[in-house]
Amino acid sequence: MSNSRADILAAARGVLTRHSLADLTMRRLAAEVRVRPNALYWHFPNKQTLLAALADDILASVPGPDPALPWDRQLADLATGIRAALLAVPDSAEVVSSSWASGLSDKAVADVITAVAVAGGLTDRDAQAITTAICQLVIGLTIEEQTRAQMERLGVIGPSGRDFGAEFADGLDVILDGARHRAAAIDA
Amino acid sequence: MSNSRADILAAARGVLTRHSLADLTMRRLAAEVRVRPNALYWHFPNKQTLLAALADDILASVPGPDPALPWDRQLADLATGIRAALLAVPDSAEVVSSSWASGLSDKAVADVITAVAVAGGLTDRDAQAITTAICQLVIGLTIEEQTRAQMERLGVIGPSGRDFGAEFADGLDVILDGARHRAAAIDA
Known part of the structure; x- marks a missing residue:
């Protein structure tokens, strides 16, 4: 009869895995963790707060970049890591998109991408632009892939016969080419 | 009491505009056009088919590229045109994502992006990669913007205080830098 924050988030992942985001209601979640809905609201005042915590929890499994690698390789690893974390939990790309929309997510993984790009020599604005392009490639394409699934x-x-992994890798390469071009332009 | 295909699609846009994608059920749509649900199914055998037709209808308003402009400028105009078409209809980015996932959309606008990139001198694979990066930037970021709205x-x-238009323009610039870099590498 536990109802800790971690148990609730685990139950939310379970609903996504066995059912779908449409089935993830506060009422259903309360039933899953066997508490009254009001008890849920003690941890998460509303559904947006829950989705944001769930998004941050799912993305917390993304490995940090290896600082010994070149910055563009670190960006590739981060993007691939986000994609892998999302693919592990059905409908999670939509959860992350929604939590970034609400502004209630900590967006930690996006901040890491920006920091790596800045460390690679890019301006703050360019680093932000690259973060946007990478994050939306991962989120947008994974929403499509998970909807299909x-x-x-x-x-x-x-x-579908589509190779979403190859589509992702090729799209990412173009963005990283743009990032390298920006870095080279600043170096020159 | 008309129930032509065009009337049904117009009514579907109306439901998105006044309500949301969650409210767009076949039953509700039938009520809006004042026919029995079975009559709807004559035009659209299922909801996926309806969403695909709606996506193609929304994106049909994207202006074709001006062949007098440089290819990278044509790509920028296409991306901006898709974004504008989506922003005109609430929740439409999710409709397009879903229709691309189902494979029932004609994806005509994506084919135009690929064709412009190929005409710009890119290989088929690079042109496809650029199409993926551009389309997911537009779709992913617009899903976030429309969810927020x-x-x-x-x-x-x-x-939110966010400037989604600036985020989009900056992200697009990075992708186009990558595209130009690919084209230059092929030229060299």
Whole structure:
């Protein structure tokens, strides 16, 4: 009959994994952790706060970058790490998008991307621009991939035959080319 | 009491504008156009088909690129045009993402981006990569912006203070730098 914050977040992941984001209501979550809805609100005053905590929790598993690697390789590893963290939890890309929209997420992983780009020699504005392009590639494409997976799970459609991993890697390479070009322009 | 395909799509836009994507059910849509649900299914066998037609309809308003302009400028205009078309209809970025996921959209606007990049001298694979990066920047960031707008409309949160237009323009510039770098590498 535990209802700690961590238990609630684990239960929320469980609802996403076994069902979908549409099924993640405060009422259902309370039933999952076997508490009254009011007890949930002690930890999370509303659904937006819950989704933001869930997003930060999911992205907390992204490994920090290896400072021994070149900065552009660190960016690639971060992007790939975010994608892997999202793919581990169905519908999580939409949860992260929503939590970034609400402004209630700490956006820690986005700050790390920006910091790596700045350490690579980019201006704050360029580093921010690269963060936007990388994050939206990961989030946008993963929303599409997880929506597709949901449709296939429900049996409304067959396999897409798309290689989302290759689409992601190729799109990321173009953005990193742009980042390297910016860094070189500043060096010159 | 008309229930042509165009009337149904117009009614679907109306539901998004006055309500939200969550409210866009086949039942509600049938009520809006004043027909029985079965009549809807004559035009759209299921909701995925409807969403794909709606996505293609919304993106049909994106102006074609001006072939007199440089290819990278044409790409910028296309990206900006997609963003403007999406911002005109609440929740439409999620509709487009979902229709691209289902594979039922014609993705015509994505094909135009790829064709402009190829005409600019890029390989098919690079052109595809640039299309992915541009489309997901537009879709991903606009999903976030429209989710935020919905939260503000419902009064659950105040204005974000974010300049999504500037975030978009800066992110797009980085991707176009990457695209120009690819084109220059092929020229060299």
